Amino acid sequence: MGQTMIEKIIAHNIGVESVKPGDIVTTEVDRVMLDDIMIPFIVDKFHEMGFTKVWDPDKIVLIYDHLVPASQQDDTRHYRVGDAFVKEYGLTHVHRSDGICHQLMTEAGYVKPGDVVFGTDSHTTTYGCVGAFSTGIGYTEMAAILGTGNLWVKVPETIRVEIQGTLPEGVMSKDIILRLIGDLGADGATYRALEFVGSTIDTMTVASRMTMANMAIEAGAKCAMFTPDEKTAEYCGIRLDEFQKSLKGDRDASYLRTITYQAEDFEPVMACPSQVDKIRKVSELEGIPIDQVFIGSCTNGRLEDLQAAAKVLEGKKVAPFVKLIVTPASRRVYEEALACGVLQILGKAGAIITHPGCGLCCGRTGGILCDGERIVATNNRNFLGRMGTSKVEIYLASPATAAACAVAGKITV
Amino acid sequence: MGMTIAEKIIARAAGVEAVRPGDIHTVHLDRMMSNDGTTHLTVDMYYNKLKHPQIADAKKMVFIVDHNVPSDSAKTAGSQKKMRDFAREHAIDFWEGKGVCHQIMMEHYVCPGELIFGADSHTCTYGALGAFGTGVGCTDLLYGMVTGTSWVLVPETVKFNLTGRLPEGVYPRDLMLTIIGQIGANGVNYQVMEFCGDGAKTLSVNDRMVLCNLAVEAGAKTAIFEADEIALEYLKSRGRKPKAVFTSDPDAVYAREYTFDLSCIVPVAAKPDFVDAVVPASEVCGVPIDEAFLGSCNNGRIEELRVGAAILKGRKVAERVRFLVVPASQEIYLQAMEEGLIQTFMESGAIVMNPNCSVCWGSCQGVIGENEVLISTGTRNFKGRAGHPNSKVYLGSAATVTASAVKGEICTADML
Amino acid sequence: MEQFTGRVWRLGDDIDTDIIIPTEYLALKTIEEMKQYGFEPLRPELAAQFHDGDVIVAGKNFGCGSSREQAPEVIKALGIRCVIAKSFARIFFRNAINNGLLLIEQPDLYDDVKEGDTITVTVNQAVDYQEKFYPITSLPENLVEIIHAGGLVKAMRRRNGLV
Numbered sequence: 001m002g003q004t005m006i007e008k009i010i011a012h013n014i015g016v017e018s019v020k021p022g023d024i025v026t027t028e029v030d031r032v033m034l035d036d037i038m039i040p041f042i043v044d045k046f047h048e049m050g051f052t053k054v055w056d057p058d059k060i061v062l063i064y065d066h067l068v069p070a071s072q073q074d075d076t077r078h079y080r081v082g083d084a085f086v087k088e089y090g091l092t093h094v095h096r097s098d099g100i101c102h103q104l105m106t107e108a109g110y111v112k113p114g115d116v117v118f119g120t121d122s123h124t125t126t127y128g129c130v131g132a133f134s135t136g137i138g139y140t141e142m143a144a145i146l147g148t149g150n151l152w153v154k155v156p157e158t159i160r161v162e163i164q165g166t167l168p169e170g171v172m173s174k175d176i177i178l179r180l181i182g183d184l185g186a187d188g189a190t191y192r193a194l195e196f197v198g199s200t201i202d203t204m205t206v207a208s209r210m211t212m213a214n215m216a217i218e219a220g221a222k223c224a225m226f227t228p229d230e231k232t233a234e235y236c237g238i239r240l241d242e243f244q245k246s247l248k249g250d251r252d253a254s255y256l257r258t259i260t261y262q263a264e265d266f267e268p269v270m271a272c273p274s275q276v277d278k279i280r281k282v283s284e285l286e287g288i289p290i291d292q293v294f295i296g297s298c299t300n301g302r303l304e305d306l307q308a309a310a311k312v313l314e315g316k317k318v319a320p321f322v323k324l325i326v327t328p329a330s331r332r333v334y335e336e337a338l339a340c341g342v343l344q345i346l347g348k349a350g351a352i353i354t355h356p357g358c359g360l361c362c363g364r365t366g367g368i369l370c371d372g373e374r375i376v377a378t379n380n381r382n383f384l385g386r387m388g389t390s391k392v393e394i395y396l397a398s399p400a401t402a403a404a405c406a407v408a409g410k411i412t413v
Numbered sequence: 414m415g416m417t418i419a420e421k422i423i424a425r426a427a428g429v430e431a432v433r434p435g436d437i438h439t440v441h442l443d444r445m446m447s448n449d450g451t452t453h454l455t456v457d458m459y460y461n462k463l464k465h466p467q468i469a470d471a472k473k474m475v476f477i478v479d480h481n482v483p484s485d486s487a488k489t490a491g492s493q494k495k496m497r498d499f500a501r502e503h504a505i506d507f508w509e510g511k512g513v514c515h516q517i518m519m520e521h522y523v524c525p526g527e528l529i530f531g532a533d534s535h536t537c538t539y540g541a542l543g544a545f546g547t548g549v550g551c552t553d554l555l556y557g558m559v560t561g562t563s564w565v566l567v568p569e570t571v572k573f574n575l576t577g578r579l580p581e582g583v584y585p586r587d588l589m590l591t592i593i594g595q596i597g598a599n600g601v602n603y604q605v606m607e608f609c610g611d612g613a614k615t616l617s618v619n620d621r622m623v624l625c626n627l628a629v630e631a632g633a634k635t636a637i638f639e640a641d642e643i644a645l646e647y648l649k650s651r652g653r654k655p656k657a658v659f660t661s662d663p664d665a666v667y668a669r670e671y672t673f674d675l676s677c678i679v680p681v682a683a684k685p686d687f688v689d690a691v692v693p694a695s696e697v698c699g700v701p702i703d704e705a706f707l708g709s710c711n712n713g714r715i716e717e718l719r720v721g722a723a724i725l726k727g728r729k730v731a732e733r734v735r736f737l738v739v740p741a742s743q744e745i746y747l748q749a750m751e752e753g754l755i756q757t758f759m760e761s762g763a764i765v766m767n768p769n770c771s772v773c774w775g776s777c778q779g780v781i782g783e784n785e786v787l788i789s790t791g792t793r794n795f796k797g798r799a800g801h802p803n804s805k806v807y808l809g810s811a812a813t814v815t816a817s818a819v820k821g822e823i824c825t826a827d828m829l
Numbered sequence: 830m831e832q833f834t835g836r837v838w839r840l841g842d843d844i845d846t847d848i849i850i851p852t853e854y855l856a857l858k859t860i861e862e863m864k865q866y867g868f869e870p871l872r873p874e875l876a877a878q879f880h881d882g883d884v885i886v887a888g889k890n891f892g893c894g895s896s897r898e899q900a901p902e903v904i905k906a907l908g909i910r911c912v913i914a915k916s917f918a919r920i921f922f923r924n925a926i927n928n929g930l931l932l933i934e935q936p937d938l939y940d941d942v943k944e945g946d947t948i949t950v951t952v953n954q955a956v957d958y959q960e961k962f963y964p965i966t967s968l969p970e971n972l973v974e975i976i977h978a979g980g981l982v983k984a985m986r987r988r989n990g991l992v
Contacts, residue, residue: 024969024971037852037855037856038897038898040858041898041899045982048982048986049982049985049986049989050985050986050989050990050991051985051989066852067856068735068764069735069737069764069766069778069779069780070735070778070779070780070781070782070800071485071777071778071780072780072856073780073781073782073783073800073801073804074782074856074857074858075780075782075856076703076780076781076782076783076785076800077782077783077856077858078856079733079782080782083733096732096733096735097735097762097764119896120896121895121896122894122895122896122920124896135920136895136896136920137896137920137923137924138896138897138898138920138923138924138927139898140898140924140927140928140980140981140982141923141924141927141981143982143985144981144985147985147989148985148988152971154969186843186890186893187843187889187890187893187916187918190890190916190918190919191919217920220890220893220918220919222919275843291494320507321497321501321507321509323483323509323510325483331759334759334765335756335759335760338750338755338756338759339756343750344747344750344751347743347746347747347750348747350510350511350743352482352483352510352767353746353767354483354766354767355764355765355766359483360483362852363847363851363852363853364485364852364853364855364856365483365484365485365486365777365778366483366484366485367483367484368483368484368485368486368487368489368490369484369487369490370487370488370490370491370494371487371491372494373490373494381845381847381894383845383847383848383870383894384845384847384848384870384871385847385848385851385869385870385871386847386852388486388487388490389487389870390870390871392487486853
């Protein structure tokens, strides 16, 4: 019997011919991602567990992003704890202000197709965009990995998502993943792998696949899987080896179910307050006045996202009394956007452009709102209270949609 | 008897022939500026305390959101919303996320000869264009907004005769910190600092802004330069005309006179926790830093960004130092992009933020923690100004701050 | 057979980790400092009302959202004995087990139970609510091991020869 992509990765990792859903196995971890907001708790647990050294400093990446720049005095404690850990255990991969963790892990080359990667953030599913098995865990399990280099995993079942055809003009991969989350529900893929195939996926950029892999967790998924191809190889700066080339789900593999979509059927959509699976067509929400727009995050803060926004905003201005906050996902994205003039277009339109980081998405600062205010945002969550009081309404959308709303001052396509 | 520039401005605003220090006059205000520090308080009083709320002339009002941008809490958002809704309802010019208030005022509003109240202490900045700008609280601002007038106790003027020219690598900020260090934090309490002399002529409008902006740190009511060809050229480039150009009379009376030779100024630093604790920068070199800040209404303009970028080119910010670079307005930010300065900052590892008060305001962006050390181009270094009460803030020029960011400890640019 | 009784607090579907402990409190130093803010966006007065031994009964997808382990830790620190839900989000599930917070999946109890009522739980067997029995299944063996060790930290301490 054939194997799904996740089954192949796990089998290869533990050195067996094959695995099946439900198997409980112990993986050899290829890389871990630690972020600033969790580092004090990770370090506490690591010491509490009695470890005296890390299993492999080269496999550990520490990234400051949620708290950059510091908005509260105690944020700096996280930097100090992180820096002390780096010094004590000889870590070399540290990024203190280079951007969002999930952007950097693939952009800086830490994750390769077929890797098994864990991170202390739920959107660690992002690296499935290059065909890695990556998922989020808590700080206690991360501490255990730091000491042992292993983590147990129950092999998940796979849901196959097949998308064929060409996306209509103005529709982005964000609209695809939002629609899928709406169809599945917030728990529709709980503990499953989502494997994406089809001609639409094949023609998609790695950046667009990243948006989809990033949001897989919002349907409860364990991970997202995209077959590595020439685009992946180019993005990662490698040549695919035999194992990596084999990372396609077999036709005769056992899939829990297959969902098919025709790309031409997708339209711009939004996730409405306050659930990610509350999906509506933007056209149905036309005219709702807004106060703020946020373009950024690990979901949609890349160059192609800023370009999509710039295409809408060029020569125009953000609506009066509306704020547009733009936060590129990494230092490299910011520099690329500068070099190609995109950042200038956004700046001239009146965008408030901040340094690369999580920014408003994680809801500590960066554009927090008050009762009665409404925002259109390109990030991945719109839970109650996420960006201010529980009477703030957050609509999730693609960068193209968000930019259009910023110009109009209301929800519009 | 002759009058000084400041006295003439007040006389005109009071509609009288002449004024003398110590007089109290009712004046018509040419403009009022309020930012998100206190406007919500003004708005509350407007609605809750006035029997007949009305605005004398909405066209004279400017509301600017600059202190907490982007918003850091629901409470901030609430105050800003109050301000925004009020501006919208009463057709008041409203700027949000476009830059620091004083920079916007200088770029778009201030004219020589005007009398301007701002609900922010650094309103004295406008003297760089020969206007009388002074900081007031939210209640005075409310009174001004409702009546278009206020009362002014005419201040004495102290003359600051500037001679010579600043040497290479020494900046207006070094000059002003030196002056404040010498005269003390209440050295010109309730007086006007009038800058003049051939040395003043060597200073651009930007340089004059650096000087006037910090005048309040010596206790001054305001600071002022004569609106000469340099100022008028700037004004013309912005498409504005002066309201009135005043010069001090030869027989004007000054409370005191100082002379400063610009060619003798050296790079300096203000040590924690006082703006007047000024020493040569060489005396504090070697102090390790955690954060450096290039920005603020004092030192966030294109001239300072150019200085910073020139020092940073081909270098990196020290590994564990956070170097925040924050242009004072969106216009400056866009210009810095055009000139490749932003590229240089990003390549060197700096943290570039949107135009706002940022680290200088010390409440929500680039806040420093317990026992941390900051070197800054901001206006103040009082205890706890930038974060934790046990943290320390040094003030220095853009060059000194940038060099320190590279070295990881306080150092001057010539030491790199 | 382990058995306990507790007062019910009934929460809805999709209770996410931003509700359980909002991001703005994640820079506080300890769980003790954080716990007073538990569930604040949803029911600000709730955290102060919990007593030791209380039970949360919830709908589907409890604990969805972030991987923040502070979420199950805060619930435990508030004295909650166990969470019974129609289903749990997976990261939360692992984090709870690792911290010794008992989670029980039960599809029907939520629809019947009312806040303020009392239930009795017989671990790995059933929940008794007003004389009706709602069956519950046992956890996979490897998770049972972690719980018996007293959580993952204790398990690691044992491995490192500290226990």
